[in-house]
Amino acid sequence: MDRIPILTMGHFLLVTIQVDMHDQLALTLQDDLTNKITSTLAKGVLIDISSLEIVDSFIGRMLGNISSMARVLGAGSVVVGMQPAVAITLVELGLSLTGVYTALDVEKGMQLLRRQIDADFYHLTTDGNFVEI
Amino acid sequence: MALSKINEVIRQRQSLLTEWVKGQLDSGVLRSDLISEVELRRESTAFLEVLSEALDKDPSLSFRQPAYRPVLNFLEELSRSRGKKGFSPSETAIFVFSLKQPLFTALKALHIKDAEGLANAVWEVTEFLDNLGLHTIDTYLVGREEVIRGQQADMLELSTPVVQLWEGIVALPLIGTLDSNRTSIVMETLLQVIVQTRSEIAIIDITGVPTVDTQVAQHLLKTVAAARLMGADCIISGIRPQIAQTMVHLQIDLGNVITKATMAEALKTAMNRSGLVVMRRAVPSSPTGLGTSALS
Structure with missing residues (x-):
């Protein structure tokens, strides 16, 4: 059965969606991702959808759900690289995914993710450096 | 006959x-x-x-x-x-x-x-x-x-220029009323430019928009939401005093979109967010001595 690979990179999980999503695939991804967050105790999830060209309301909601699930499990999340056409479609569908963090590309997404979790897992020392707790 | x-x-x-x-x-x-x-x-x-x-x-x-x-x-x-x-x-x-x-x-x-x-x-x-x-x-x-x-x-052709103000900051000066037809063109152009320039901040300037009613606000919010989905934040600038009044009277809620009165203010905010600082450099003394004459 088709699966979307989830890569582990340090504290983070990387998900790159490179095929057109269908509903079953999305549900499997939800399962896999929540399991993976729990098993690896990941601090952040980055979902790259730069190759995703077709979305419907289900996929849109799923993106929102995944973020909420990650948050419930104590991980930050960011969706990166959304195509203009996809963004317009989602807005027209009335899904503006409030509460989901977004970034233009993987690089900026990683920065955002780091900033997000910095607040939780690092604390600022007096000389201005971050140290892991 | x-x-x-x-x-x-x-x-x-x-x-x-x-x-x-x-x-x-x-x-x-x-x-x-x-x-x-x-x-x-x-x-x-x-x-x-x-x-x-x-x-x-x-x-x-x-x-x-x-x-x-x-x-x-x-x-x-x-x-x-x-x-x-x-x-x-x-x-x-x-x-x-x-x-x-x-x-x-x-x-x-x-x-x-x-x-x-x-x-x-x-x-x-x-x-x-x-x-x-x-x-x-x-x-x-x-x-x-x-x-x-x-x-x-x-x-439509004339009115949707997107200009790059700084690395990572683009501006969209809107002129004329926003109807749904125009909004979609504006939105597409803006999103394209955001991708091309990898800009994280877009300033939508509505100085040239004659009136803002619920419809126009809706269209603006749509554009902002689409840009946000791509990972770019929007600042709405150029809100004239009368427009601010109308918006409050019509109870238009722009949500958590940052709004500024002028484009300059918006640019300042955008630069601040991108970690940029604008500084006035020391003015070199004028060769004719005119610059210092006031002091002596």
Whole structure:
């Protein structure tokens, strides 16, 4: 059965969606991702959808759900690289995914993710450096 | 029988024409500032010629017959040219309707002591001329709409420039009202540029948007939401005092979108967010000594 690979990179999980999503695939991804967050105790999830060209309301909601699930499990999340056409479609569908963090590309997404979790897992020392707790 | 008499009347062109032109000039609706008497006379003569030719071919007075096509063509041409000159619809249609009076007068002269014949003839002529008049107005409106559509297309092309203000900061100065059609074009252009320039902040400047009602606000929010989905934040700037008042009165909620009064403020915020600092560098002393003279 088709699966979307989830890569582990340090504290983070990387998900790159490179095929057109269908509903079953999305549900499997939800399962896999929540399991993976729990098993690896990941601090952040980055979902790259730069190759995703077709979305419907289900996929849109799923993106929102995944973020909420990650948050419930104590991980930050960011969706990166959304195509203009996809963004317009989602807005027209009335899904503006409030509460989901977004970034233009993987690089900026990683920065955002780091900033997000910095607040939780690092604390600022007096000389201005971050140290892991 | 009535039909042949109308032909007769039309054929006595000279007297009819004089009456008609006089009637048009006296009607009070004619724009003497837009059209000269000479031109009016020329148009009227030409129309009577075309009409009389059509009547020769087909005396039925049913304007949908192919024989009357030249008459309609003539009127279409006329209403188009008058529309361009700035005539109003009624000022254009009066050209046809003002023909009624001289025609009726002439018919009356031909039907002395024949009330029924006169009534019939008048009815036929009225119906015919009304149809021609309506056709003229229709064409006039079609012409107008063409102009409007053309202008709309021009406006759409002109009005969606996205400019890069700084590395990572783009601005979209909006000019004109935002309807759904324009919003989608604006949105597409903005999102394309965001991808191309990898900009994280977009400033939407609405100084040139005349009014912001719930509809326009909705469209703005849509654009902001789409940009946010791509990972770019929007700042709305150029909110004039009156617009701020209207927005509050209409209870328009722009949510958590940052809004600023001027583009400069928005740019400052954007630079601040991107970690940029603008500094005034030390002014080098002026070689003429003018810069320091105030101090000494």
